[in-house]
Amino acid sequence: MLAPNASPEVDPDLVIAVDDVTVTRGGNHLVQDVGWQVELDERWVLLGPNGAGKTTLLNLASARLFPTSGTVHVLGERLGRTNVAELRTRLGLVTAAAGARIPGDETAHDTVLTAAWGVVGRFREAYDEMDAGRATELLEQWGVGHLADRRYGTLSDGERKRVQIARAMMTDPELLLLDEPAAGLDLGGREDLVRRLSELALDPDAPATVLVTHHVEEIPPGYTHALLMRDGAVVAAGPAPEVITGEHLSKTFGLPLSVTRIGDRYTAQAL
Numbered sequence: 119m120l121a122p123n124a125s126p127e128v129d130p131d132l133v134i135a136v137d138d139v140t141v142t143r144g145g146n147h148l149v150q151d152v153g154w155q156v157e158l159d160e161r162w163v164l165l166g167p168n169g170a171g172k173t174t175l176l177n178l179a180s181a182r183l184f185p186t187s188g189t190v191h192v193l194g195e196r197l198g199r200t201n202v203a204e205l206r207t208r209l210g211l212v213t214a215a216a217g218a219r220i221p222g223d224e225t226a227h228d229t230v231l232t233a234a235w236g237v238v239g240r241f242r243e244a245y246d247e248m249d250a251g252r253a254t255e256l257l258e259q260w261g262v263g264h265l266a267d268r269r270y271g272t273l274s275d276g277e278r279k280r281v282q283i284a285r286a287m288m289t290d291p292e293l294l295l296l297d298e299p300a301a302g303l304d305l306g307g308r309e310d311l312v313r314r315l316s317e318l319a320l321d322p323d324a325p326a327t328v329l330v331t332h333h334v335e336e337i338p339p340g341y342t343h344a345l346l347m348r349d350g351a352v353v354a355a356g357p358a359p360e361v362i363t364g365e366h367l368s369k370t371f372g373l374p375l376s377v378t379r380i381g382d383r384y385t386a387q388a389l
């Protein structure tokens with residue numbers, strides 16, 4: 119069933135529908151003529167070099183940016199014709215910018231809990247026991263339950279990332295958007311996060327998910343689709359095993375690369 123403000127022309131199974139979208143700023147095309155569709159049960163990875171347009175696409179999907187031309191539907195709502203504040207409450211978003219807004223003196227538990235009110239920093243909001251219990255459960259699910267009372271500012275980068283994801287899941291989002299969640303993590307931290315993201319991806323009740331990364335090694339098993347970008351344009355998009363190939367990656371990153379798939383993990387190296 120369509121939400122009240124949904125556009126009748128868009129397929130309700132499409133969580134994201136980007137149609138012929140260009141975003142222009144200061145005379146530059148951040149993305150150009152992009153088409154992309156994400157269905158309810160899909161988990162997508164957006165891959166590409168610095169400046170390719172990945173964050174721009176994620177900003178459209180999170181209703182933080184409007185297209186200069188073309189149309190974007192998110193959860194059936196057309197950007198520019200819907201209340202984006204309301205739409206954003208249905209999304210879970212993990213970005214460096216959102217992480218930077220979390221006060222350092224907030225406990226990890228309150229960092230997750232306050233998502234129930236869509237605020238950062240606990241003030242006078244009332245939370246019931248169910249909210250508090252859910253925040254505790256989410257911290258445990260993401261392997262940081264033992265840090266519930268620790269101040270956010272004292273956590274390591276890897277611990278912060280996991281708290282941020284727990285926070286993004288607090289409102290039971292219909293779409294989860296993760297911008298480089300493994301950036302800056304050491305090998306152990308990356309592998310732990312990849313495993314947990316994989317568990318979430320393989321859960322049929324989990325929301326549709328989009329994960330932005332620069333590295334094929336960070337693609338969690340269970341991610342079904344990939345979109346490769348370069349210079350604001352799509353190089354390839356579709357089922358992950360068909361898209362994550364040496365040929366496509368070489369075009370995307372502009373150097374000859376070979377890709378090896380071991381089980382459900384990928385690794386790439388220059389030829």
Ligand SMILES: Nc1ncnc2c1ncn2[C@@H]1O[C@H](COP(=O)(O)OP(=O)(O)OP(=O)(O)O)[C@@H](O)[C@H]1O
Nearest residue numbers: 143144146148166167168169170171172173174175
């Ligand atoms: N407000 C702006 N005005 C002009 N150019 C911009 C603006 N915002 C982004 N850009 C440019 O648009 C291009 C795409 O940026 P975007 O952040 O989407 O890339 P990205 O693939 O996420 O890069 P990274 O991997 O480095 O985060 C870049 O060349 C960037 O410099």
